[in-house]
Amino acid sequence: MNKREDYISWDEYFMGVAMLSAMRSKDPNTQVGACIVSEDHKILSMGYNGLPVGCSDDEFPWNREGEPYDNKYFYTTHSELNAILNYRGGSLEDSRLYVTLFPCNECAKAIIQSGIRTVVYADNKYAGTPSVRASQRMFDAAGVRYYQYQMGGRKIELEL
Numbered sequence: 001m002n003k004r005e006d007y008i009s010w011d012e013y014f015m016g017v018a019m020l021s022a023m024r025s026k027d028p029n030t031q032v033g034a035c036i037v038s039e040d041h042k043i044l045s046m047g048y049n050g051l052p053v054g055c056s057d058d059e060f061p062w063n064r065e066g067e068p069y070d071n072k073y074f075y076t077t078h079s080e081l082n083a084i085l086n087y088r089g090g091s092l093e094d095s096r097l098y099v100t101l102f103p104c105n106e107c108a109k110a111i112i113q114s115g116i117r118t119v120v121y122a123d124n125k126y127a128g129t130p131s132v133r134a135s136q137r138m139f140d141a142a143g144v145r146y147y148q149y150q151m152g153g154r155k156i157e158l159e160l
């Protein structure tokens with residue numbers, strides 16, 4: 001008997017895990033997931049955008065507008081930073097990050113400093129903003145490679 005041929009690729013597998021992680025986010029507008037992978041295709045860590053431990057999802061704000069103290073931006077930890085901080089092993093040197101949205105400038109700094117060498121992103125809905133341009137500038141300077149995941153239109157259904 002021959003092996004199955006319709007198994008998912010590494011990129012589909014890891015971006016799929018990032019997409020599944022995003023589904024844990026409580027952010028009503030933008031759910032982002034991230035998955036960090038070693039050079040030999042082992043999952044090292046995962047994350048999604050959310051509030052820090054101890055900050056209640058039901059008490060802190062989720063709106064985008066209003067004073068900085070009263071909207072979500074001061075409080076949410078981005079998926080990429082959560083994935084980096086969730087890692088309990090040694091070093092993330094030479095690893096690869098799969099993320100459903102292109103990293104912001106703050107996460108870009110953490111990505112570079114943690115030793116992640118490649119970023120694979122799905123969406124780039126904030127392309128051209130100062131934050132994304134700054135991320136690209138830092139990635140280019142630091143030698144972090146980035147490329148967009150090519151959606152193959154493949155549907156994966158899970159019955160849970």
Ligand SMILES: Nc1ccn([C@H]2C[C@H](O)[C@@H](COP(=O)(O)O)O2)c(=O)n1
Pocket residue numbers: 027029030031032048049050064072076077078079080101102103104107
């Ligand atoms: N690469 C990114 C970009 C954004 N996020 C998080 C931060 C917020 O929770 C949300 C963005 O909110 P929006 O301004 O689109 O309402 O996504 C992230 O985790 N990673």
Ligand SMILES: [Zn+2]
Pocket residue numbers: 078079080103104105106107108
């Ligand atoms: Zn970020």
